[in-house]
Amino acid sequence: MEEHLLEVAARRFASAGYRQTTLDDIARHAGVAKASMYRYFENKQELLAKIFLRVADTLARSLRPLRTAPLPPDEKLRRTVQELLRTIGENVALFTVFYSEEADLPARLQAEVAEVRQRFMADLEGILREGVSQGVFRPVNARLVVYAIIGMCAWLHKWYLPGRERLEEVTAAFVELIERGCLAVRGTREKDRLADQLRHLQELLGTLATQVEHLEQGSPARR
Amino acid sequence: MEEHLLEVAARRFASAGYRQTTLDDIARHAGVAKASMYRYFENKQELLAKIFLRVADTLARSLRPLRTAPLPPDEKLRRTVQELLRTIGENVALFTVFYSEEADLPARLQAEVAEVRQRFMADLEGILREGVSQGVFRPVNARLVVYAIIGMCAWLHKWYLPGRERLEEVTAAFVELIERGCLAVRGTREKDRLADQLRHLQELLGTLATQVEHLEQGSPARR
Missing domain, CATH: 1.10.357.10 (Tetracycline Repressor, domain 2)
Structure with missing residues (x-):
């Protein structure tokens, strides 16, 4: 019951404003006699x-x-x-x-x-x-x-x-x-991973390019 | 003057609430006679x-x-x-x-x-x-x-x-x-750029690897 009265009071305060709402108003919307509300709240401010x-x-x-x-x-x-x-x-x-x-x-x-x-x-x-x-x-x-x-x-x-x-x-x-x-995580981690792969590949590529150069120098006839 | 009154009224409404603020109150805080406020506003609601x-x-x-x-x-x-x-x-x-x-x-x-x-x-x-x-x-x-x-x-x-x-x-x-x-831009664009570079490098690498293989087959003596 106290729960119900709190909820109804909150809805009345929220829609009409605290100062503009009376205890009568809350009692009516809650469907209870005003007298029985006093069992739960002494006055509006306590509500x-x-x-x-x-x-x-x-x-x-x-x-x-x-x-x-x-x-x-x-x-x-x-x-x-x-x-x-x-x-x-x-x-x-x-x-x-x-x-x-x-x-x-x-x-x-x-x-x-x-x-x-x-x-x-x-x-x-x-x-x-x-x-x-x-x-x-x-x-x-x-x-x-x-x-x-x-x-x-x-x-x-x-x-x-x-x-x-x-x-x-x-x-x-x-x-x-x-x-x-x-x-900071998601984007950056994936970016870091990609950047690492890139660096690794660039190194590999460098090695391969050197190798190719050596091979080509070793077999000039194939040019 | 109207500007000043609006600002003072807003400050009073904001701190004390609209309903709790009187025109007297606003006039006092604005340092003007209440009568002269009526030149600008007919009543509080107009304010x-x-x-x-x-x-x-x-x-x-x-x-x-x-x-x-x-x-x-x-x-x-x-x-x-x-x-x-x-x-x-x-x-x-x-x-x-x-x-x-x-x-x-x-x-x-x-x-x-x-x-x-x-x-x-x-x-x-x-x-x-x-x-x-x-x-x-x-x-x-x-x-x-x-x-x-x-x-x-x-x-x-x-x-x-x-x-x-x-x-x-x-x-x-x-x-x-x-x-x-x-x-979507920053992270993604940079990621896309990195991914593109990576793809490009992987292709290059593939080409180079094929080239190396051919060269090596062409010069088995060097093995």
């Missing part, structure tokens, strides 16, 4: 607070473990982006409130939310730095790339319509964009 | 409308010409991203209002703003498609990449602090990320 805590908790639970998972940094980055997009895509209303209504949170909670955000950014930055130091990523400005990735993913709440887009498709496109943007 | 029209106009003026400029698509994309980031970075308050307070616009203006956004997205998508068809970009899902680019750039208004970040640095990092993410 807002719970929405923020829910989002913060979801972010922390789904993303924190990736930071220290025994995976290479490019795989960590891939999964972080996938998780972030999945989390936002499945909770568009909650994230719309999360990204728009922070001004109405009590100060203590604002600080708490800021901390969750900082931690998430620091985790993502850590993954990028790890990748750069291992040579998996090119030497990016990790802090700015974090902002780019978060912006790209967070913006999802502004345009994503589950009926119109397939989240898997969005995720695949974004992951590909970010990976190609960050990875 | 909001002018902010939106200003942003829409800025976007249109700075970005539309790029669509049809006589430039290759990768250069168009680069300049579009640069222009978008510069425009947002130099007008953070205006864009904060633009991205947060649309619900309070009169319906007619909402439609107008939606059209400017659609046009901008269509232009950007056109550039991407052009690049894909020319083989400059890899075959991306242009519509999704447009959302990714806009999200990445639009998010700037949430975190960019002119004193802390240098806009040129942000732009360079984002352009690099997007270019590497989209371009």
Whole structure:
């Protein structure tokens, strides 16, 4: 029930704005008596607070473990982006409130939310730095790339319509964009391999050319 | 003066929210008498409308010409991203209002703003498609990449602090990320060039090997 009320409240806040939404309004849309809502929330601000805590908790639970998972940094980055997009895509209303209504949170909670955000950014930055130091990523400005990735993913709440887009498709496109943007690996490794082969062949060719020259000098009649 | 009032209003709306800001408040922060504000705006909603029209106009003026400029698509994309980031970075308050307070616009203006956004997205998508068809970009899902680019750039208004970040640095990092993410060119072209050289050398080598074989058969004494 609390879950249901949070979801309905988030949808109302997201579409009409927090200040413009009343508890009556939420109760009506949730199909419950206003009186019974008070079992779960003392007032509208507590509802807002719970929405923020829910989002913060979801972010922390789904993303924190990736930071220290025994995976290479490019795989960590891939999964972080996938998780972030999945989390936002499945909770568009909650994230719309999360990204728009922070001004109405009590100060203590604002600080708490800021901390969750900082931690998430620091985790993502850590993954990028790890990748750069291992040579998996090119030497990016990790802090700015974090902002780019978060912006790209967070913006999802502004345009994503589950009926119109397939989240898997969005995720695949974004992951590909970010990976190609960050990875030092793929292109370079193949280029290095080709360059090595080329060098090897050029040496062989040099040897062969010398050989041919010697042979030709040895049999001038064949000219 | 109108310019100054728009800027002050945008800053107040951005920090306190449109609904929570009064004309008195704006007049005080702008250092003008409220009465003299009425020469420029009939009411608060007209102020909001002018902010939106200003942003829409800025976007249109700075970005539309790029669509049809006589430039290759990768250069168009680069300049579009640069222009978008510069425009947002130099007008953070205006864009904060633009991205947060649309619900309070009169319906007619909402439609107008939606059209400017659609046009901008269509232009950007056109550039991407052009690049894909020319083989400059890899075959991306242009519509999704447009959302990714806009999200990445639009998010700037949430975190960019002119004193802390240098806009040129942000732009360079984002352009690099997007270019590497989209371009088929750099990596591939160099790879193609290397692969061509390799093929050419292998042919030469084959010819030389045949030649050597013939020469050796022709001068068995030298074995």
